[in-house]
Amino acid sequence: MQFEQEFRARQAIEQLKHRYWRACDAKDPHAFRACFVARGGVLDFGPLGRTDPDTMVGIFGQIALATASDGGPRVLDMHHGLMPSIAVEDPADGGAPRRA
Template identity: 80%
Template sequence: MDYEVEARARAAIEQLKHRYWRACDAKDPEGFRSCFVASGGVLDFGPLGRTDPDTMAGIFRKIALATAEDGGPRILDMHHGFMPSIDVAASADGGEPTRATGTWTLQFRQVDRDKGTETQSTGEYSDVYVVEDGRWVMAECLFTPGWSVTRELTGATVTYPEVDTVPGAATAGADS
């Protein structure tokens, strides 16, 4: 496969994964959902279960948009993905590639304002990417949890920006 063709595919896939994490952190269920195939995808997020993108977007909506006792967000997340290993499959006809696989390491932090806890954890993503309607999306997204530490935030002050959630804003204009 031509180096430039493969490099374009890898860059688009990296942007896709970054949009996915950005949508998670921005509490953007529509942006989250847009990172996956229109139908038939498989997601397995360990403790959250194995399901399809629509069902997982509903689970995400319930968790990410939960409200704390003071009316602010209950859950604050921070996803950092790195060390990608992406394998772009050559097209059978020699044209643009339409399928790839990848693995990523995740460093994740979550503050639960109602429980007064912070959790830091790691894990590994194993993904299948396909081109659908001219853009890369995930057909499979499997997460294997690694280690995790949860601490109490006794005496800590947790702040967050007072902003309105705008559906799709985290991924607007960022198609690959």
């Protein structure tokens, strides 16, 4: 794989991670959903099970948008992304990377 292709793939993944964290922190279900593929996505949480993005958005909405008895948010969170660990797979056909 060419250095330039891997570099661009890593940049795209880092940008996606930052969009995801901003959507979570903003408690924005639409921006959260936009971080996943439109169809066919599977979220694998290991021993907790697997689900699809739309189901996860529903869970996210229930938790992130919940309000406390004083009317404020029940959950306050802030995501930080430092020192990314990203392994870009070299495609067998020599084309642009499609998995990381």
